[in-house]
Amino acid sequence: MVERTNRRDAIIEVASRLFLERGYAATSVRQIAEEVGVTEAALYYHFKAGKRELLEAVVQCNMPDLIGAVEACQRAETLHDFIVGFARGLAARAREHMNDKMRWLIAEFPNLNEEERALLRAKYLAFRDALRGQVRRFVSDEREAQFIASALLFVMFGYGQLMITLDMQSVIDFDTDDFVERLAQRFAC
Amino acid sequence: MVERTNRRDAIIEVASRLFLERGYAATSVRQIAEEVGVTEAALYYHFKAGKRELLEAVVQCNMPDLIGAVEACQRAETLHDFIVGFARGLAARAREHMNDKMRWLIAEFPNLNEEERALLRAKYLAFRDALRGQVRRFVSDEREAQFIASALLFVMFGYGQLMITLDMQSVIDFDTDDFVERLAQRFAC
DNA sequence: GTCTATAATACGATAGAC
DNA sequence: GTCTATCGTATTATAGAC
Numbered sequence: 001m002v003e004r005t006n007r008r009d010a011i012i013e014v015a016s017r018l019f020l021e022r023g024y025a026a027t028s029v030r031q032i033a034e035e036v037g038v039t040e041a042a043l044y045y046h047f048k049a050g051k052r053e054l055l056e057a058v059v060q061c062n063m064p065d066l067i068g069a070v071e072a073c074q075r076a077e078t079l080h081d082f083i084v085g086f087a088r089g090l091a092a093r094a095r096e097h098m099n100d101k102m103r104w105l106i107a108e109f110p111n112l113n114e115e116e117r118a119l120l121r122a123k124y125l126a127f128r129d130a131l132r133g134q135v136r137r138f139v140s141d142e143r144e145a146q147f148i149a150s151a152l153l154f155v156m157f158g159y160g161q162l163m164i165t166l167d168m169q170s171v172i173d174f175d176t177d178d179f180v181e182r183l184a185q186r187f188a189c
Numbered sequence: 190m191v192e193r194t195n196r197r198d199a200i201i202e203v204a205s206r207l208f209l210e211r212g213y214a215a216t217s218v219r220q221i222a223e224e225v226g227v228t229e230a231a232l233y234y235h236f237k238a239g240k241r242e243l244l245e246a247v248v249q250c251n252m253p254d255l256i257g258a259v260e261a262c263q264r265a266e267t268l269h270d271f272i273v274g275f276a277r278g279l280a281a282r283a284r285e286h287m288n289d290k291m292r293w294l295i296a297e298f299p300n301l302n303e304e305e306r307a308l309l310r311a312k313y314l315a316f317r318d319a320l321r322g323q324v325r326r327f328v329s330d331e332r333e334a335q336f337i338a339s340a341l342l343f344v345m346f347g348y349g350q351l352m353i354t355l356d357m358q359s360v361i362d363f364d365t366d367d368f369v370e371r372l373a374q375r376f377a378c
Numbered sequence: 379g380t381c382t383a384t385a386a387t388a389c390g391a392t393a394g395a396c
Numbered sequence: 397g398t399c400t401a402t403c404g405t406a407t408t409a410t411a412g413a414c
Contacts, residue, residue, distance in 0.1 A: 007379085021299070022214075022299070023212065023214055023296075023299070023300075024215075025211075025212055025214035025215035026214035028406075028407065028408085029407080029408065029409085030406080030407075030408090038379095038380070038381095039380070039381060039382080040408085040409080041379095041380070041381065041382080041383095041409090041410080041411090042379065042380045042381075044408090044409065044410075045379060045380075046379090050408065050409065051408070051409095103295060103296075103298075105355075106292060106295055106296065106350060106354060106355065107212070107292075107295065107296030107297075108296075109292070109354065109355060110210065110211065110212070111212075111215075117356070120355065121355075121357060121360050121361075124351070124355070124357060125360075125361065143367075144371070147367075147368060147371045147372075150363070150368060151344060151368075151371075151372060151375075153347065153351070154343065154344045154345075154346075154347030154348045154351065155340060155343045155344050155347060156343075156347070157343075157346075157347035157350065157351055158342065158343030158344060158345070158346035158347030158348075158350070159343045159347075161295060161346065161347070161350060162313070162342070162343065162346055165295060165298065166294075166295065166298060166309065166310075166313070167306070168310060168313060171310050171314075172310075172314065174339070178332075178336075179336060179339060179340075182333075182336045182340075183336075183340060186340075186375065186376070187375070189378075196397085196398095217388075217389065217390080218389080218390060218391085219388080219389075219390085227397090227398070227399095228398065228399060228400080229390085229391080229392095230391090230392080230393090230397095230398070230399065230400080230401095231397065231398045231399075233390090233391065233392075234397060234398075235397090239390065239391065240390070240391095379414105380413105380414085381412100381413080381414075382411105382412095382413080382414100383410105383411085383412090383413100384409105384410085384411085385408105385409085385410075385411095386407100386408095386409090386410105387406100387407075387408085387409105388405105388406080388407065388408095389404100389405080389406065389407075390403105390404100390405090390406100391402105391403085391404095391405105392401105392402085392403080393400105393401090393402085393403095394399100394400095394401095395398105395399080395400080395401105396397105396398085396399075396400100
């Protein structure tokens with residue numbers, strides 16, 4: 001493992017912010033170096049493989065922490081409470097820019113190499129399995145638990161991308177709490 | 190309305206393909222002109238406002254035809270059949286690159302101006318209302334119909350972005366037909 | 379590790395001939 | 397409408413001094 005200097009981390013942080021704001025292709029190495037307060041040459045010392053290596057680093061540190069949202073509601077005693085708690089956990093993570101990270105990963109997906117795509121898929125799978133494991137506590141049938149976990153996942157993801165990322169919430173009168181409550185009732189019956 | 194020449198349309202077509210493949214920022218005017226088989230100067234004759242005008246044209250012609258998916262299953266006689274038919278309609282549209290278009294719109298969302306964002310929101314609203322109208326045929330309660338329409342929308346969108354756009358289907362054993370069937374049962378009960 | 383300086387190329391955009 | 401030619405700038409990346 002290569003030693004990580006503070007400067008290297010600072011570069012990744014700035015690159016991460018700019019990539020998420022404007023996209024990989026629209027961000028220049030010069031802009032990143034300027035905002036960090038170093039020259040391009042210094043940046044290329046830290047990232048010998050250039051801009052692509054910067055992308056790799058940013059992809060790594062922007063993998064969304066989905067698992068945490070499941071762990072946050074392990075104590076629920078009914079499926080209904082679990083679903084409501086899960087939605088609450090995701091909402092908290094949305095405030096930590098989880099939606100922006102997902103939007104960005106989707107946006108840059110065509111630019112990712114196979115290794116990075118595999119990492120993203122592994123994260124997704126681990127998340128789905130954790131979710132299914134929790135649902136399994138309340139649903140005895142394996143296939144039914146699988147279905148509920150997938151459905152919850154799709155609903156939450158679709159909500160995040162449509163309402164938050166595409167900012168539909170600013171123009172639509174949508175009662176999220178009521179939606180989550182109805183969803184929980186529907187799946188817990 | 191300005192007269193549209195064949196050449197202008199050819200340029201939009203190539204620009205559309207390249208923008209969707211590589212993104213707006215990563216595609217150069219030169220590449221587009223080359224693939225169309227004209228010079229940059231000729232391209233700037235057709236698009237006096239330059240690259241940004243190209244984006245506007247491509248955004249316009251890549252607004253997904255969501256409404257069609259609802260209209261395709263207007264004859265369903267139960268909510269269960271409607272949901273299954275609706276999923277089938279979306280699957281057909283996925284083959285017409287509707288998912289790629291949605292992925293691209295999400296990716297370029299930060300680059301869109303207010304007019305273009307408003308257009309996207311209007312499309313979404315019209316789609317949701319059409320969906321709710323159909324659900325209303327089977328569900329008397331207005332708010333419940335609203336909930337079901339939103340839930341279906343989020344599920345389908347989440348499925349499309351995760352399974353198709355992020356290509357999870359290539360690595361996960363997922364039975365879509367079984368999923369849709371369980372979904373229909375769950376919401377039609 | 380960070381700098382100055384610079385290479386080599388690509389970019390968006392335009393002028394003017396035909 | 398399409399071309400050639402070109403402008404001014406920005407791009408990724410490197411060489412070599414300190």
